Amino acid sequence: MADKPQEIRFKAPIICAVILHVIIAVALLVDWPSSHEPPQDNSYVQATLISSQTRTPSPSPENDTAKGEARQAQPQAEEQEQEQEQEQEQEQQQAAAEQQQQEAAEQQQQEQQAAAAQQQQQEQQAAAAAAAAAAAKKEEQQRQQAENARQAREQAAKEAEQKAAADKAAKEKAAQEKAAAEKAQADKAAKEKAAKEKAAAEKAQADKAAKEKAAKEKAAKEKAAADAAARKKRMAAAAASDNSALSSASGSGEKNSSKAAQGAQAANSMMNVIRHAVEQNWNKPDNLPSGIKTTLRVRLIPATGELINVSVSSSSGDSSFDQSAVQAVQRAAPFNELGNAPASVQRQFRSFTLTFNPEDVR
Amino acid sequence: MQFSTYAKTLAAALSVVVIAGCSSGGGTQEGTDGGMSSGQQGTATTGGATGYGNGSGAGNAGAQNEIPSVRTIYFDFDHDTIRPEFESVLNQHAAYLQSHPDAHVVLQGHTDPQGTREYNLGLGERRANSVRQYLAVQGVNGSQVEVVSYGEERPASTGNSQEAYAQDRRVVFDY
């Protein structure tokens, strides 16, 4: 596209920003009565807490039939199926309510953006960048809050992991000592009973086993460390690339084509971030039938990358497989990197699909 | 019997070491394992054959009035072939059974613990059958001989050394 005159370049952002603010204000006023509450990023968290408060287990009927044949007798089980179903229903209703609320919030946001877009249509194209910058600035505060919360959570998680590692080490040490004690005993018994060669062979075997065990433990430790490092690296890399994308987006003098390329790159890197995080958190079931495939619809809060909702949009027919996929997304969230991405990228990741299609099934 | 007992023993030991798995009655070759275990057996064989060799002179001296004292013979890994040094033992038993038509013997076939139990029942039976055939060729009435395979169920030794395995691979005459 052609270069713009200097003055328009200067004036356009200002005009745009003013008009955008007016439109946002109008949109807010218009939408206010129809929405229940001012939408907040963490509204779904509150709703969930309510849902967990609602359940009250009632004692189930006891059916104690201790029959004569104790050997084959099985314990009598009384499942509280009905209660569970009711509960699930309640939870579903609540989930639906949450969903509505979220959708209302989203709709509102979308309308705001649509209004902004219309305004932009009448202005020079550089205005888009300014609008995005303004919007980004608006969201920055929210994002900051979420970021703080996330960091606190991560800190806690990290501490838990460290503690786990320490516990594991202690346990392994105990196991090794126990193994050593058992080995000593076995060796002694063997010496008394059998020829010297036999004892030697056993020792060699035990040594080998111990060596293998040590190697395995080492590998496990290294893997844990590598996983942690990978996660850190992923965050850092994403933040870096997104920051550059972000800064370029706010520079209004950029050429369109390079900006588009920048946006595509940022979207691409966001996809990789999400893919990687989900893959790492997916405890893939084994023995999967070949060709098994499930598609999830994922909704994120663009400004923070927090998960609003994940649902199965195309089931594999195997509910455990579907559930493992849903869990992977839940475990991988939030995708904080999204908060640093350009607005255009954030919009793309507001709602997207994830297709779980394991390649190495037999 | 043109060789002295000593020379015969030596030859037998050598032949076992050298030909390893070639004389298999089961038509099986076990690659590296066969070679490894036959090397070990060379050691075990020499000692055993010397012991049995002492009684072999009497074995060919016609009628036997007492049940032969040597009642166990040993086999190579994965083989059911009668090793030459045990022929004299079998000859004694053949002579005894022929001179005692009322006598009855159970040939217990055993294997070492390598491999699966049910398959080893089959291998133990092959070993006992090859002894029965040998006796039949010597003229023993088939009705005097019965075969029972124990496979690896009744080991003669404990442990997993090749020496232990060599003790396990055996046929026992149970009168």
Next chain:
Amino acid sequence: MRRLAAFTGLFLMLAISAVARADLDIQITRGSNDAIPIAVTSFNANGQQVPQNVSDIITNDLRNSGKFAPLSSSNLIATPAPGDQIDYAAWQNTRASYLVDGRVESTGNGYKIVYELHDVFGNKREISANVTGSEAQLRQSAHYVADQIFEKITGIRGAFRTKIAYVISTGVDPNMSFSLYVADQDGYNPRRVLSSNEPILSPAWSPDGSKLAYVSFEGKRPSIYVQQLATGNRIKLTSFKGINGAPAWSPDGRKLAMSLSKGGSPDIYVMDLGSRQLSQLTHGSSINTEPNYAPDGASLIYTSDQSGQPQIYRYNFGSGQSQRVTFTNRYNAAGHFAPDGSAIFFVTRTSQGFQAAKQDLASGRLTVLSKTRFDEAPTVAPNGTMVVYATEKGGRGILGATSADGRASFEIPVPDGNVQEPSWSPFTK
């Protein structure tokens, strides 16, 4: 003019981004092979003494399946009681995907286990239930809880209440003793069902789990017996000349396949248990033994050394023909079908020794499951998730166990002696 161009450009960009948004799909093709992290709380009994550690039993069951990685108890945060409000956000910090909490209550003549399963990241309660049984049944009750949790999460029926039969031998020839045991799948509650000075081998469960067929050398000849477990009553089914071995039930429980050498060499026969009539499936001078029915009953696999070395073949009842199944190593024997018929488990001889292995029947791919080298008789759980085999450690026979995916391996405790011939029971009602 410029405005128009800008307008068009913007419109195009919006259109493209709208399309891109609608189409944005991320493909996930790989996952972690790690087991699912799960937290199991202590199942407090309000200070009461409980004869079994219910939490430990559940934890061990889940861990041994290979599909779960229970958190160590020190990583658990404040343990909630059933009915409590769960602080899911706090539990998410432990990275456990699931949380099992519960308590044990005395009922006077027994115990009630109240338990819940939570989807930690899904913020929801998946199970809230309880199970009641006598004190003697407390372990089984705990296994029952593990079964429910296992099935809820994996979609696979739990097999933690099944049994394992095995033989313990002591001594060397001629002073030996043999005992046939039936124990819980985790090795607890071993119960001796037969003892003898002569060998016992090849126990095989009837499909309904009520009977064991086995080979016993009592009387110094091998015979196949069928014993009722509840009563101890038994019948001697066969005592033909020669080998009477390797009994294997048909899936409908009406027939017993076996190996008999009455014809000169061991061959596979099938006996109709109603009429006691025999039909011979294999012929020839090779060793044919270790039959095992396919779950659909239309074929059976067996070991044959017709090629010179033992290999596994499959006999088809429809065609009356056999086809070789194993080709990978030179020694493959004692095959057992996976419960879904998709794979077989058997012993293979590798450069390490005799090892438990699995072969996928469609692809023919062989996977070695164990790290030991004296493995015998792999037997698979009725849900196909675990394999137990007899092996050796420190000069003594032990029961090794591994998850069918090879992820978890552990030892099953057994009474003193050399343990042999494990056989996993079917599901028992």
